[in-house]
Amino acid sequence: MSDQKKQNHHMSLESFLDHLRLCDLAIIDPPTPHGDVHCAAIVSDTLYRLGCGRLNRQEADRVCKLCEQSMQAGRLIQLACWVYHHDALCDGRYERQKVLDLAWGPLAELAAIVAVENFIEHADRREELVRRCLAAIGEHPADEDAIYAATRLKALDSIELNRVVRDTQAAKKRAEAVRRAMAERAARAAPTYGRE
Amino acid sequence: MKDILTSKIEYPRITDQGRRLLRRLHEDDDAPRYNYYCGDRLTDAGAQTVDRFAAGLRPSYTDTDFDWMPAWIEQVSEQVPFYRYRGKRQNFVDIPTCSRLDLARDISQFVPDNTELEALIVHGTSGRTARPLAIPHHPAACSSYLPLLQAMLQKYQLTLQGQTDSLAIALVCRQRQTITCATVSTWLNHSGFIKVNLNDKDQPTPGAASRYLNKYRPEIITGDPIAFTELAKVAADLRPKALLSTSAYLNPALHRQLQRDFGCPVINYYSLMESGPLAVAVDGVFYPLSADVYMEILDDRDRPVAMGEPGEITLTGGRNPYLPLLRYRTGDYATPAIDAQGERVFYDLEGRAPVVFCGADGSAINNIDITRALAAVPMARFQLHQNRDRSIIFRHRDAGQMHIRERLKALFGNVKISFTDLSDDKDKVITYSRDR
Numbered sequence: 001m002s003d004q005k006k007q008n009h010h011m012s013l014e015s016f017l018d019h020l021r022l023c024d025l026a027i028i029d030p031p032t033p034h035g036d037v038h039c040a041a042i043v044s045d046t047l048y049r050l051g052c053g054r055l056n057r058q059e060a061d062r063v064c065k066l067c068e069q070s071m072q073a074g075r076l077i078q079l080a081c082w083v084y085h086h087d088a089l090c091d092g093r094y095e096r097q098k099v100l101d102l103a104w105g106p107l108a109e110l111a112a113i114v115a116v117e118n119f120i121e122h123a124d125r126r127e128e129l130v131r132r133c134l135a136a137i138g139e140h141p142a143d144e145d146a147i148y149a150a151t152r153l154k155a156l157d158s159i160e161l162n163r164v165v166r167d168t169q170a171a172k173k174r175a176e177a178v179r180r181a182m183a184e185r186a187a188r189a190a191p192t193y194g195r196e
Numbered sequence: 197m198k199d200i201l202t203s204k205i206e207y208p209r210i211t212d213q214g215r216r217l218l219r220r221l222h223e224d225d226d227a228p229r230y231n232y233y234c235g236d237r238l239t240d241a242g243a244q245t246v247d248r249f250a251a252g253l254r255p256s257y258t259d260t261d262f263d264w265m266p267a268w269i270e271q272v273s274e275q276v277p278f279y280r281y282r283g284k285r286q287n288f289v290d291i292p293t294c295s296r297l298d299l300a301r302d303i304s305q306f307v308p309d310n311t312e313l314e315a316l317i318v319h320g321t322s323g324r325t326a327r328p329l330a331i332p333h334h335p336a337a338c339s340s341y342l343p344l345l346q347a348m349l350q351k352y353q354l355t356l357q358g359q360t361d362s363l364a365i366a367l368v369c370r371q372r373q374t375i376t377c378a379t380v381s382t383w384l385n386h387s388g389f390i391k392v393n394l395n396d397k398d399q400p401t402p403g404a405a406s407r408y409l410n411k412y413r414p415e416i417i418t419g420d421p422i423a424f425t426e427l428a429k430v431a432a433d434l435r436p437k438a439l440l441s442t443s444a445y446l447n448p449a450l451h452r453q454l455q456r457d458f459g460c461p462v463i464n465y466y467s468l469m470e471s472g473p474l475a476v477a478v479d480g481v482f483y484p485l486s487a488d489v490y491m492e493i494l495d496d497r498d499r500p501v502a503m504g505e506p507g508e509i510t511l512t513g514g515r516n517p518y519l520p521l522l523r524y525r526t527g528d529y530a531t532p533a534i535d536a537q538g539e540r541v542f543y544d545l546e547g548r549a550p551v552v553f554c555g556a557d558g559s560a561i562n563n564i565d566i567t568r569a570l571a572a573v574p575m576a577r578f579q580l581h582q583n584r585d586r587s588i589i590f591r592h593r594d595a596g597q598m599h600i601r602e603r604l605k606a607l608f609g610n611v612k613i614s615f616t617d618l619s620d621d622k623d624k625v626i627t628y629s630r631d632r
Contacts, residue, residue, distance in 0.1 A: 171277055171309075174304075174307075175277070181316050185318050188318060190235070190335045191234065192319070193341045193345060193381075193389060193418060194465075194473070195420045196321065196442065
């Protein structure tokens with residue numbers, strides 16, 4: 001196998017999905033202070049493997065605080081670190097801020113709406129997490145272009161789906177409130193002084 | 197009656213003088229049998245809204261008066277579910293139109309998300325051209341009709357002052373059955389407003405309607421051509437400042453006759469429940485009354501017709517906060533023009549023609565009475581045609597024939613009624629017609 005072919009093989013979506021599906025479940029054990037896993041240490045190690053240096057004190061404090069506020073967010077960050085430990089990404093010299101932004105933003109939001117276990121057990125959620133991790137560092141699976149990868153991620157986007165569901169529920173509730181108000185006030189009118 | 201006089205909800209701003217007038221209007225020996233009690237529900241904030249609206253009215257409008265439109269369209273496209281689901285368009289002319297059918301499907305989708313529902317009231321349309329519809333309305337939008345009536349009169353160098361302790365407006369109807377009421381407008385100097393039905397069974401004694409109207413002598417009288425024709429029979433000695441006619445085509449010969457009968461101008465105006473008054477006619481040309489509703493005349497592909505070509509009147513804007521209209525097809529047709537001063541006007545308004553049918557015994561039957569009789573039968577729309585021999589053809593879909601037949605028999609008596617299917621391919625149907 002040529003080096004390029006090897007690289008393509010490593011960067012294939014299936015390879016990442018298998019890597020996640022077969023993860024060591026200890027990776028989603030609760031982080032401190034809820035459990036014994038030191039999430040900040042895992043993140044720091046992941047950054048190092050990605051060629052991004054290590055967490056500084058401030059960043060480490062922020063990870064700890066995030067875990068303190070949301071155990072699920074900490075568990076999902078740990079699982080994302082597992083994805084980033086895929087061999088194909090080793091020493092990639094990626095932008096550390098992009099990795100950290102993923103942790104501060106979408107992963108914390110995702111953890112609030114989807115059970116962390118689902119990102120291992122369910123095919124779509126597994127694919128979503130892999131694609132989110134790759135997209136965050138500007139990568140996409142081999143044999144895909146950036147547009148296809150972005151479109152596919154959009155289709156799997158649980159945050160967007162949750163927003164749509166939330167908006168739909170709010171719209172339904174509002175429509176019911178309007179209909180109820182109209183029904184209750186069917187006998188209430190005020191003069192309009194002329195025929196229509 | 198006592199409740200209405202003391203109700204802070206019906207009359208948040210009523211004065212003792214207003215109460216006295218209201219009591220007189222109700223307790224007069226010749227007072228009609230009023231069947232509905234309501235106040236103007238106008239709060240101080242609502243009155244200020246009407247004041248601001250009145251202050252913005254001008255004798256004529258140019259295109260720059262409609263500069264509010266882009267920002268307003270942006271706002272309703274985000275806040276009104278129906279428009280939001282349709283998505284935004286770069287150009288105004290690319291925005292798809294909507295119609296009464298869309299309102300009928302689910303009018304709750306037209307109420308902006310962020311509008312407080314506390315003040316919501318409900319008005320029903322008469323359904324001259326379609327099935328009656330419940331419209332969410334706002335007291336301030338209802339009272340905004342008053343400055344618009346004043347603007348119509350101004351076109352004729354007349355005024356509507358509304359003096360305390362006197363009757364400003366009488367709305368006359370000629371229907372088998374309708375809501376009737378006497379109220380006070382706290383915005384118009386606490387003057388009186390009555391809605392009366394010129395129907396013998398609504399009066400306490402023979403001739404009471406004439407005596408009552410002559411006693412209170414309304415400053416102006418509003419109504420439709422059918423009601424004015426009846427008014428000429430029962431109270432031709434009334435001398436209001438003007439008759440204001442809407443809701444139905446005003447035949448020119450009848451127009452002239454009514455002006456002779458009452459010795460005052462008969463002013464024709466264009467108004468919809470969905471929007472309120474829109475335009476007033478002077479010599480057959482309709483002039484916009486305000487700049488808060490933009491009127492386009494469109495072809496059937498949502499494109500503005502050329503000047504001189506007829507098309508459907510389509511509205512954008514509105515003063516009812518519960519029903520912002522974005523390219524709303526009214527179902528009424530007119531021909532656009534630019535007048536000598538450069539104002540956009542229209543003529544040849546082909547509105548909703550009043551149709552008087554003939555019962556088996558030769559009695560006259562108003563189409564509104566038919567609409568009301570059929571209101572309880574679930575129908576999206578229907579067409580009723582009466583042949584020269586008085587037989588009736590009823591076109592409809594999805595409704596129980598037996599119920600319709602029973603109701604029509606109750607109105608028309610023993611006439612032949614046949615039923616056929618009404619196709620769904622037409623957006624607008626002429627609901628009522630008859631052989632001449």
